[in-house]
Amino acid sequence: MSHNKSLLTSKQQEFLTFFNHYPDLYQNFYFSGGTALAEFYLQHRFSEDLDFFSLIEINPHEINLFLNSHKIEFSSPQIQFRQSFNRNLFFLTYTDNSKLKLEFTYYPFPQLEIPQQQDNLKIDxxxxxxxxxxxxxxxxxxxxxxxxxxxxxxxxxxxxxxxxxxxxxxxxxxxxxxxxxxxxxxxxxxxxxxxxxxxxxxxxxxxxxxxxxxxxxxxxxx
Incomplete structure (x- = not known):
């Protein structure tokens, strides 16, 4: 896993720092998708979403409650929760009108390789x-x-x-x-x-x- 200059926005970095501090998050979810790919492996494109997958079944309403109760730690955005089929999407809107989309989804497909690790963050x-x-x-x-x-x-x-x-x-x-x-x-x-x-x-x-x-x-x- 190579890591050069970060491609993450300040809001993405801030949320990952928050994620890194809470066992409820980092013990149950790993970071995957296009943003993980671009940031930690390819450095080839910008990507807007942060995708977190869990091998164990989760209660999305508990995640919604957790994020809302801790949002002062990541710039206090408005948080809109939406379910789309099996996906749990969280749309964050900040006071400067910037936006960030998060996904916390049950993904019951065992990983083929051991994830990489950066601090507490597990990276697919x-x-x-x-x-x-x-x-x-x-x-x-x-x-x-x-x-x-x-x-x-x-x-x-x-x-x-x-x-x-x-x-x-x-x-x-x-x-x-x-x-x-x-x-x-x-x-x-x-x-x-x-x-x-x-x-x-x-x-x-x-x-x-x-x-x-x-x-x-x-x-x-x-």
Missing amino acids: SVFDIAVNKIFTLSQQARGRDYFDLYIIEQKYSFSFEKLIKKAREKFDYPIDYLQLGINFNQVDHYLDDPILLKKINHEEISVFFKKEAQKLKNKIVK
Whole structure:
């Protein structure tokens, strides 16, 4: 895990410092998603949300109460709680009108690798984040996932075949190779999404995913 100059906003840093002080949070949740990926592994883009996952079932209303009762410790924002399917989202609005979105979600999928640790903060491994993103991309296309997976592959050389295999194992769910291939081939429609810090050739990303789509052809049952 490399860590250069922080890409986090002051509000993100402040909340992570708060998180780091409370066992109720750091013992039950680990930090994952795009912001963890960008901050601790790739340094390639800005990311707005802080995503925290738990392997044990949680009561989101208790988290809401906990955050509201301690919010003076992270600049006293207004906190709006919203549930979206199994996701627990917290929208923070500060007095300067800046915003921060948090997610505290039950994620009952055992990690494939031991998370990294910084102080009390457990950080999902880059391999687990990549596997999660492949699984997401097999169900829905999001621009940031193409960029993230491409740069992960360039830096860490994980084969997509291995990521797909591990996604099947981790989520105990069949991968729809046809849909994944379709989403790989639609890469050109999604290349205007994230705020990138590194110059990346869109044509190279497009060619990369279309080649990966070709490799999936023999996996598709006719």
